[in-house]
Amino acid sequence: TEVTDRVLYKGSIFKAKVSRIEQSLNAAFVDFGSIRHGFLPLRELSRKFYKKNSQGKSECTLKEGQEILVQINKEERGTKGATLSTQISIAGRFMVLIANSDIFLGSFGLFTKSAL
Numbered sequence: 001t002e003v004t005d006r007v008l009y010k011g012s013i014f015k016a017k018v019s020r021i022e023q024s025l026n027a028a029f030v031d032f033g034s035i036r037h038g039f040l041p042l043r044e045l046s047r048k049f050y051k052k053n054s055q056g057k058s059e060c061t062l063k064e065g066q067e068i069l070v071q072i073n074k075e076e077r078g079t080k081g082a083t084l085s086t087q088i089s090i091a092g093r094f095m096v097l098i099a100n101s102d103i104f105l106g107s108f109g110l111f112t113k114s115a116l
Contacts, residue, residue: 030068
């Protein structure tokens with residue numbers, strides 16, 4: 001067995017604050033309480049952070065200083081911060097709860113809210 005002296009946070013959920021949005025990287029840097037800020041690709045944002053503009057295109061509504069809930073997808077490594085997502089999922093024994101979604105994953109298949 002391997003003994004490590006650090007705590008693993010993958011899958012953990014944190015309340016975080018957007019510190020910087022980098023349009024060139026198509027990502028945001030988020031302070032979730034770690035030494036290094038987390039990396040949040042804009043494609044990992046849930047649908048509630050997008051609105052349709054007058055031309056029908058989706059625009060990101062995320063702003064610097066905004067508080068959000070994030071889940072860690074990948075641990076910090078080397079000089080890079082953790083990779084984060086706002087598409088939070090909590091796995092149980094018989095079901096997976098996916099926040100901000102109309103889909104439920106159960107042990108017997110895939111369901112929508114209208115089917116329940």
